[in-house]
Amino acid sequence: MAHRWRDNGLRYGLVTRIFHWNMAFIICWQFSGIVVNRLFGRSALTDLLNMTHGELGAAILVLAALRAIWGFYNLRNRPPHxxxxxxxxxxxxxxxxxxxxxxxxxxxxxxxxxxxxxxxxxxxxxxxxxxxxxxxxxxxxxxxxxxxxxxxxxxxxxxxxxxxxxxxxxxxxxxxxxxxxxxxxxxxx
Known part of the structure; x- marks a missing residue:
């Protein structure tokens, strides 16, 4: 079971996947507010999407740093390019x-x-x-x-x-x- 948490040379492990997909969701949320605002102007929807911009930006910084550390830790086990x-x-x-x-x-x-x-x-x-x-x-x-x-x-x-x-x-x-x-x-x- 422990082998599923780490990358194994054939696929990315559970920790890498959690980092990847959570960051993908957060970054999509961040850009959705900006894009909707640019396309349609300020509205209740853009306010809703953008009200967490600072907090989610901080989360991205922390997650990206943790993800980089995890990536270096797993570097030899990652699927090759x-x-x-x-x-x-x-x-x-x-x-x-x-x-x-x-x-x-x-x-x-x-x-x-x-x-x-x-x-x-x-x-x-x-x-x-x-x-x-x-x-x-x-x-x-x-x-x-x-x-x-x-x-x-x-x-x-x-x-x-x-x-x-x-x-x-x-x-x-x-x-x-x-x-x-x-x-x-x-x-x-």
């Missing part, structure tokens, strides 16, 4: 996804810490409101947070596109590594 240029592109793409999932909320946290708005997460005041604005903290986040978030969304679209190419064009089992059921044990002959 393809060889050659495709494998190199896959490794680089995954590394960039991790980097963006860490950098985007970290920039927002930096901005909130340096702003006069203060920062409250999950009902706790982290940085009091009315502090003096620290421009070196606010400026980089204002410049990069949104641009990197849209880059992350484009990377996620590419990630999904590659999963679909693997599944429907190349007809391999890459999707099963993260989404499929565990293969049944082979009977001894």
């Amino acid at each position: 393809e060889q050659g240029a495709l494998g190199l592109a896959a490794r680089a793409g995954h590394a960039l996804l991790y980097l963006l999932m860490l950098a985007i909320p970290a920039l927002a946290l930096l901005r909130a810490t340096g702003s006069e708005w203060g920062l409250a997460l999950f009902g706790f005041e982290i940085v009091p409101r009315g502090n003096e604005r620290v421009e070196w903290m606010v400026a980089p986040a204002n410049l990069l947070h949104g641009a990197l978030a849209w880059t992350l969304l484009a990377m996620i679209a590419g990630h999904i596109a590659m999963v679909l190419i693997h599944r429907f064009v190349w007809k391999d089992e890459v999707l099963r590594r993260m989404a499929g059921p565990a293969p049944l044990p082979q009977a001894a002959e």
Whole structure:
């Protein structure tokens, strides 16, 4: 049973899958509020979707860090990427996804810490409101947070596109590594 928790070279284990699908849900929630707001303007729906933006951003930062640590812990057990240029592109793409999932909320946290708005997460005041604005903290986040978030969304679209190419064009089992059921044990002959 313990082997199901860890990655095993053929598929990702339960912990990796929980990290992946929970983060996928949270990131979809984060972007849904932004996209709906951009398409239709501010409304009760966008307010509902965006009211947890800071808390979920903090959750993404923590989960991405834990996920990276878990990934390094399981590095030798993870299913391998393809060889050659495709494998190199896959490794680089995954590394960039991790980097963006860490950098985007970290920039927002930096901005909130340096702003006069203060920062409250999950009902706790982290940085009091009315502090003096620290421009070196606010400026980089204002410049990069949104641009990197849209880059992350484009990377996620590419990630999904590659999963679909693997599944429907190349007809391999890459999707099963993260989404499929565990293969049944082979009977001894």
